[in-house]
Amino acid sequence: MTTTFAFIFPGQGSQFIGMGKDLAEAYPAAREVFEIVDASLQQDLSRLIWEGTDDELKLTANTQPALMAVSLAAIRALQSEGVSLDQAAFVAGHSLGEYSALAASGAIELADAARILRIRGNAMQAAVPAGEGAMAALLGATPEQAVALCELGRAEGGICEIANDNAPGQIVISGSKAAVELAASKTGEVGIKKAMMLPVSAPFHCSMMQPAADEMMSALSDIEIKAPVVPLIANVTAAPTSDPAEIRGHLIEQVCGQVRWRESVEFMVSQGIELTVEAGAGKVLSVMNRRTAKEIEGLTLGTPEDIESVAKRLG
Template structure:
């Protein structure tokens, strides 16, 4: 068995996330306490007993999902003797890349929490509400998505492929009029389903340049070490351990495409057979079935998940 740990992005949040881990494992509770202290906010209280609308605000969602992911990894090591170094790679989807880097020791937990608060605020502020949009093109191939984006850009606006999540599951992002035009093109040209997404900003497109600039400034002041496990980066879909390359990739990632399909394919090509999705939900585990059916996926969000994973991997 060759293992990779993967870390989810926005959309996996829910009230109660991580609470059972904190109650069962002191190592997990310590993660939430440290994140609360770093942010000067009882984020854990919001996560466990708060309002979902407040939790879904990007500035809260990003550090919350990271905290859950890192808590799961700390509990896995403390409770079951499975450290991150048992994996051949780590990879995360969008903000999950920060979770992966923190779990692999490249960025401190406090710095990661603060960076994600800055990232969330900067991404929200980059585009005025209502001016940007995102849409999912389901059943589209890459050529169709590129053609849809070209139709969107004919309006004079921005329209980019934001996420290549899995075969037949592409997401586009840009100005609202351009996305509407791309959706209309898709519906008229054989794409199975093209639908607008309920998102707070148009992520991973050129409109996010102000947020990329903010992250460049924030990351310049943060210590980044070589991760204990190679990171498969969103923007390159290749492994990286060089701290300066990681820093540059994190900036590029704000406006760049999340090349998740290629990232999973890269890990499989290097011999990965098993994944553990650390944190909330199972979005990545479900998506990888469309990418590589032979991959054996496990979710690592609850104490029961960790126990089952430990039994399966040590058996």
């Protein structure tokens, strides 16, 4: 019996030193991905990924192309085992993972994806001076409670917006430091258990990122986007699209827009998705998805052993 599945691609926070090295050693197709990314960035990024320091890898401008490279290496390794990407019903990625999804599905060339993510990482880092923005995770909050809390945070004129709706009870807010800290101090007023300030370098996915969105509009106008071989479930709409112009627009909106991951998973389930295959580093999304839909099975695609077992399952 055929399983209806989607390929999903992780975002920032999943990275670790050494990720993807065993894939590159085991699969020539995976090794080639790292070679193309290194050449397109004119940097030995693969060496940084495998032998560098956490601090280097954590720099947004390195993290973004690095995670995409590992995701694509996993996909190419799986393809070399005879699994075709168009066996999936959808692709979806969390934040920068959306670029990995588009590269995997043939909508963006691998070298272009690496270059655009380097630009995106630098632009997001530069959009807000250090120390002026903040993000906080709300534990046990509903979307309605998060909206109410953001209103309290904005009471003194700062920016406070929902950045990520990841899963039930797992919402992240983003904005100006004063407004997010004010919101975090008022969780009890709207019935939220707790807010945890996050150790991030910038307030991602909020309107303070507008300078980065403007830069991405310019950068994305220079690259070709084709229709993906299977529809992409976009972060900003939680709905499928295969239209290149629409995809380009969504990628620009995504810089300031909310990552609607919970709704994306709910949409997948509504379309009969029984299984997700998380391509790349770690299993953050697979664990998160179970909070949204207990019935959805999650497989990971990060090691040669994973490649073999997933190829057997999907073959």
